[in-house]
Amino acid sequence: MLTPAKATGLGVIAIGLWASLTATLRILSSELPALGALALIYSFGALLQLLLGGWPKLSTFPRTYLWLGAGLFVSYELCMSLSIGFAQSNEQAIEVSMLNYLWPALTVWLAVLSERRLGHIGLYIGIGLCLFGALLVVGRGDVSLLQMSTNLASNPLSYLLATSGAFLWAFYCILTRSLAQGKDGIVFFFVLVALVLWGQYAVSDEPALNLSMFSTKVGYVLASAAVAMGVGYAAWNKALLNANVTLLAILSYFIPIFSALIAAWQLQVSLSWPFWQGCLLISLGSLLCWWVTRAPQQGAD
DSSP, X not given: OOOHHHHHHHXXXXXXXXXXXXXXXXXXXXXXXXXXXXXXXXXXXXXXXXXXXXXXXXXXXXXXXXXXXXXXXXXXXXXXXXXXXXXXXXXXXXHHHHHHTXXXXXXXHHHHHHTTOOOOHHHHHHHHHHHHHHHHHXXXXXXXXXXXXXXXXXXXXXXXXXXXXXXXXXXXXHHHHHHSTTOOOHHHHHHHXXXXXXXXXXXXXXXXXXXXXXXXXXXXXXXXXXXXXHHHHHHHHHXXXXXXXXXXXXXXXXXXXXXXXXHHHXXXXXXXXXXXXXXXXXXXXXXXXXXXXXXXXXXXX
């Protein structure tokens, strides 16, 4: 049994690994064919999951969770990773990754709605902060409709994928909580993501992978991404058994800031002050949504 301190440490490691994903996904998508790079990442991530947790006994899983959960998980991972892979620049890759981090606020909101409640007014203030933060990021400080439309039109696919991913993960979190019955299908889901990506890569026009593409840098980043994907989930699951969950929850809502800091450093991008304002608002809004729903409410509905 892990001590609370060690379990919390594992959780912090998981948060750090996930925060590094934007940078590693972008670097690999720039060095290798985008779909091929992502297929490799998820393949190695699935292999690590198998080594750490083994293959689950799928016959014991609730059918609805197995297939609906798989559909949502695979769809989310594809949206999240491809939105970064298809970005036209490193700066845009970081911007679209911030849209993905709308999912915590959306998850809390959907959880409240699923209980047929309106929720505390603080929930909607938090959602408003997240949305305004996202507008600052997308508009690069200019929240006028014209400026945001211009930025979105430059690469609508990446922005659409990132936003769709936020909603998909929110639905996944809500539905699997009620359908999983204590089962964890992450290994199976990872394998499915890898298979779908290899299928997409096989029918795409992207060039074939060859050994000349694999430098020492690519190998290091690929290993880092696989560890972040595979070990991150395993560490998080272990941490939740005996960790300081409140501390981990608070830290997890600041992943957008950690992610942007790591990506700006790794990708050598100078991000504007409006971007950091938007990033901070997304984190604070998400934290507020969580906080007002965890505290006892009186007359909230």
